[in-house]
Amino acid sequence: MLAGLQNVTFEFGARAIIEDTTWHIQPGERIGLIGYNGTGKSTLLKLLVGQYLPSSGTVERSRTTSIGYLHQDLLSFDTNDSIFQVALSAFERVIQLEKEIEEIGKELEQTGDEKTLIEYTDRLHELETLGGYNIQHKTEEILQGLGFSNADLHRPYKSFSGGWRMRVLLAKMILQQPDLLLLDEPTNHMDLPSIEWLEKYLLHYQGSVVIVSHDKYFLNRMVTKIVEVYQQTLHIYNGNYEFYETEKAVRIDLQQKAYENQQDYIRQNERLVERFRAKASKAAMAQSIMKKLDKLDRIEEASMERPDIRINFRVDKTPGKVIVELDKLHKQFGDNVILNDAKAEIERGDKIALIGANGKGKSTLLRIIADVESFEGERKWGHNVEESFYAQHQLEVLNVNNTILDEMKECGSQMTDVELRTLLGCFLFGGDDADKKIKVLSGGEKARVALAKTMVSKANFLMLDEPTNHLDMHSCDLLIDALKKYQGSLILVSHDRYFISKTANKIWEIVDGEIKEFKGPYDEWVAWKERMAKIQLAEQQAQKNKPAVAETPVKKTAPTPPPPPVVRPEPQANNGQPINKEHKKELQKQQRIFKQLEEQIEQLQAEKSQLEKSMSDPDTYADKNKFVQTETAYNNVAAKLQTLNKEYEQTFEKIVELEG
Numbered sequence: 001m002l003a004g005l006q007n008v009t010f011e012f013g014a015r016a017i018i019e020d021t022t023w024h025i026q027p028g029e030r031i032g033l034i035g036y037n038g039t040g041k042s043t044l045l046k047l048l049v050g051q052y053l054p055s056s057g058t059v060e061r062s063r064t065t066s067i068g069y070l071h072q073d074l075l076s077f078d079t080n081d082s083i084f085q086v087a088l089s090a091f092e093r094v095i096q097l098e099k100e101i102e103e104i105g106k107e108l109e110q111t112g113d114e115k116t117l118i119e120y121t122d123r124l125h126e127l128e129t130l131g132g133y134n135i136q137h138k139t140e141e142i143l144q145g146l147g148f149s150n151a152d153l154h155r156p157y158k159s160f161s162g163g164w165r166m167r168v169l170l171a172k173m174i175l176q177q178p179d180l181l182l183l184d185e186p187t188n189h190m191d192l193p194s195i196e197w198l199e200k201y202l203l204h205y206q207g208s209v210v211i212v213s214h215d216k217y218f219l220n221r222m223v224t225k226i227v228e229v230y231q232q233t234l235h236i237y238n239g240n241y242e243f244y245e246t247e248k249a250v251r252i253d254l255q256q257k258a259y260e261n262q263q264d265y266i267r268q269n270e271r272l273v274e275r276f277r278a279k280a281s282k283a284a285m286a287q288s289i290m291k292k293l294d295k296l297d298r299i300e301e302a303s304m305e306r307p308d309i310r311i312n313f314r315v316d317k318t319p320g321k322v323i324v325e326l327d328k329l330h331k332q333f334g335d336n337v338i339l340n341d342a343k344a345e346i347e348r349g350d351k352i353a354l355i356g357a358n359g360k361g362k363s364t365l366l367r368i369i370a371d372v373e374s375f376e377g378e379r380k381w382g383h384n385v386e387e388s389f390y391a392q393h394q395l396e397v398l399n400v401n402n403t404i405l406d407e408m409k410e411c412g413s414q415m416t417d418v419e420l421r422t423l424l425g426c427f428l429f430g431g432d433d434a435d436k437k438i439k440v441l442s443g444g445e446k447a448r449v450a451l452a453k454t455m456v457s458k459a460n461f462l463m464l465d466e467p468t469n470h471l472d473m474h475s476c477d478l479l480i481d482a483l484k485k486y487q488g489s490l491i492l493v494s495h496d497r498y499f500i501s502k503t504a505n506k507i508w509e510i511v512d513g514e515i516k517e518f519k520g521p522y523d524e525w526v527a528w529k530e531r532m533a534k535i536q537l538a539e540q541q542a543q544k545n546k547p548a549v550a551e552t553p554v555k556k557t558a559p560t561p562p563p564p565p566v567v568r569p570e571p572q573a574n575n576g577q578p579i580n581k582e583h584k585k586e587l588q589k590q591q592r593i594f595k596q597l598e599e600q601i602e603q604l605q606a607e608k609s610q611l612e613k614s615m616s617d618p619d620t621y622a623d624k625n626k627f628v629q630t631e632t633a634y635n636n637v638a639a640k641l642q643t644l645n646k647e648y649e650q651t652f653e654k655i656v657e658l659e660g
Contacts, residue, residue: 001026001060002025002026002027002062002065002179002180003048003059004022004023004048004060005018005022005054005059005060006059007021007058008020008058008059009054009056010040010043010052010054011055017039017043017232018040018043018232018233018234021232021233021234023234023236025048025208027179027208028207028208029209030203030208030209030211030225031209031211031223031224031225032223032225032240033210033211033212033229034212034219034229034241035228036474037428039230040229041212041229042071042184042212045071045184045212047059048182048210049182064179065179066176067179067180068180068181070166070169070173070182070183071184072166074169075162077169079156080156080157081157083143083148083154083160083168084140087171088135088136090139090172090173090175091132093130094132097123097126097132098132101120104123105120108120138175139171139175142174142201145197145198145201146171146194146197146198147190147193147194147197147358161189163188163189164189166186166189167194174201174205177206179207180208181210183209184212185212185213186213187215191358192356192495193357194358195218195495203221203222214468214471214473214496215497216241216476216498217496217498218497219240219241220240220242220498222240224240225238226239226243228244235248238631256301259300266293269289269293270293272289313486313488315458315459315460315487315488317384317386317460318460319383319384319460320385322347322348322383323346323350323382323489324346324379324380324385324461325345326342326343326344326368326378327377327379328342328343328377329341329342329368329377330342330377331361331364331375331376336359337513338360338361338364338513339364339365339375340512340513340514341513341514342515343515344515346461346489349505350489350505351486351490351504351505352490352504352505352508353492353494353500353503353504354366354509354510355493355494355500355507355508356510360510366389366463366465366491366493372389384460386461389454389462390454390465390467391465398450399438401438402437404433404435404436404441404449405417405421405434407438407449408449408456411453411457420456423452423455426475426479427448427451428472428475429448444469444470447470451464451479460487461488461489461490462486462488462491462492463490464490464491465492465493467492468494476498479499480502480503484503491508501522501523505520506518506519506520507520507522587658590658594655597647597651601644601645604637604640604641604644608637611630611633611634612634614630
């Protein structure tokens with residue numbers, strides 16, 4: 001075990017974050033730590049590194065375990081050093097060795113002393129063991145992978161924005177190669193190429209990784225275990241995010257049934273108490289029942305999860321077929337040409353994701369479409385278009401003296417206070433939060449208010465720049481659901497691949513100053529890009545292997561076709577059908593296999609039913625080892641059944657073919 005919690009309780013004032021919780025992190029694990037905002041995910045990471053101390057229980061860490069912890073608070077760090085120097089400082093021992101070698105080398109030149117020579121040789125050997133001769137190359141490789149250009153490497157760290165600074169600190173942490181990496185929202189402010197690079201890197205990382213993230217796509221590809229913070233305890237699922245969603249639905253269903261059964265049991269016993277209490281002869285029995293109920297370990301109601309509220313956009317007018325036309329667009333910043341004679345068209349019903357690396361001009365194009373950015377060329381609105389633009393700079397137009405609720409009322413949506421409060425709950429403003437003044441909100445909270453305003457604007461065309469920033473998974477799901485049902489058209493910029501895959505029916509990418517359109521969802525676009533990359537690689541390989549001097553083509557004569565085979569008639573039975581003993585043997589063999597498969601499938605079905613019964617028993621969940629054994633046995637039986645059913649179908653097809 002690298003680190004973990006043993007029977008830990010942690011409280012903020014009167015509020016318990018976790019109670020009597022145990023969690024062990026093993027070598028080589030890749031864990032996704034999830035939960036609603038405010039449930040204590042970041043708190044758990046701080047407990048693991050010792051920034052917080054538990055109210056009770058122990059935080060366990062091996063003495064030899066090194067931990068790297070990436071979090072938003074690191075942004076307070078500032079320096080005039082270049083980002084290359086900041087990342088290179090990960091190799092603290094190597095840098096120290098280089099200085100020592102230089103000093104000992106100078107001394108050796110003057111004295112030629114044998115003892116000094118041994119010291120010099122020892123330092124060189126340690127430097128080589130630590131890979132000291134490759135540290136510059138490694139540092140450049142990691143920084144470039146995270147999206148920095150060669151020109152960026154020697155720019156001062158302090159000249160970069162918060163998102164880019166976080167990438168530098170992530171690069172430094174990766175280079176340190178700790179036994180345990182704790183990453184709190186590592187993909188925030190990253191573009192898609194950088195997220196993909198980080199995925200590939202972490203998949204081959206030798207240490208253990210714990211990731212707090214709202215990016216389902218990232219978690220699904222990255223982790224092999226999910227730890228969910230819910231109701232002051234940790235729920236562990238051995239699989240990726242998709243597995244967690246499936247298993248959690250089963251667990252919630254079982255928990256709700258167990259809760260309802262327990263409530264029936266409690267009500268029955270309470271009725272007995274009421275009946276027996278008045279009778280002196282039965283009073284002792286009533287007291288006994290009450291004590292039993294008091295000692296009962298109460299099951300939480302599963303419906304205490306955040307309610308699955310449905311949120312909808314309202315559209316008043318239907319626009320014409322074309323929403324907006326773009327023609328001969330040109331935009332550049334200094335020598336950086338973003339768009340050059342670009343053209344495109346957005347039609348009614350289009351839901352477009354504008355994707356690509358940072359610096360390619362995605363947000364610039366979105367602002368051009370919204371008519372808040374200067375440009376050369378033509379942008380023409382279609383008939384009856386009512387647009388709404390959501391972007392970070394829209395926060396400036398919020399009235400800081402309004403409460404959140406008052407700000408929502410000014411949108412002219414005719415929604416009632418109750419409806420508006422319900423909508424705000426989806427954007428993480430529950431209860432009295434709706435009565436807070438805009439001026440006391442953080443940047444993230446203001447962004448959520450601006451997005452909520454966009455949703456009630458009745459626009460039939462939406463332009464959304466990073467709408468999922470500052471939302472938790474549940475709110476993202478609600479937004480996805482609303483955008484799927486949205487009757488209007490939209491174009492969005494996002495680095496959240498799961499969000500894009502669920503909302504977009506077209507992909508736009510800016511390539512060499514042009515807008516390239518792919519008519520299809522994100523997953524199809526990814527598959528198409530992979531195919532194109534393979535074709536390009538094959539062409540490059542073929543070009544590389546092509547001989548330098550073209551050979552004179554030799555004229556080949558067409559080969560003489562072989563004579564047709566002699567067909568001999570098969571011996572016929574009295575009925576005119578061919579006699580084929582092998583055919584009959586094969587049919588009998590397949591029929592025997594078919595019968596054996598039927599018996600095996602029947603036996604496995606019985607085993608599966610028994611295991612399902614065990615998995616529905618709350619006692620199974622109470623014993624971790626028993627649960628793991630039962631779940632493993634169930635998965636094995638399900639896998640065998642799937643294989644046998646496939647064989648069963650194939651054998652049946654063979655029998656039909658042989659009998660035909």
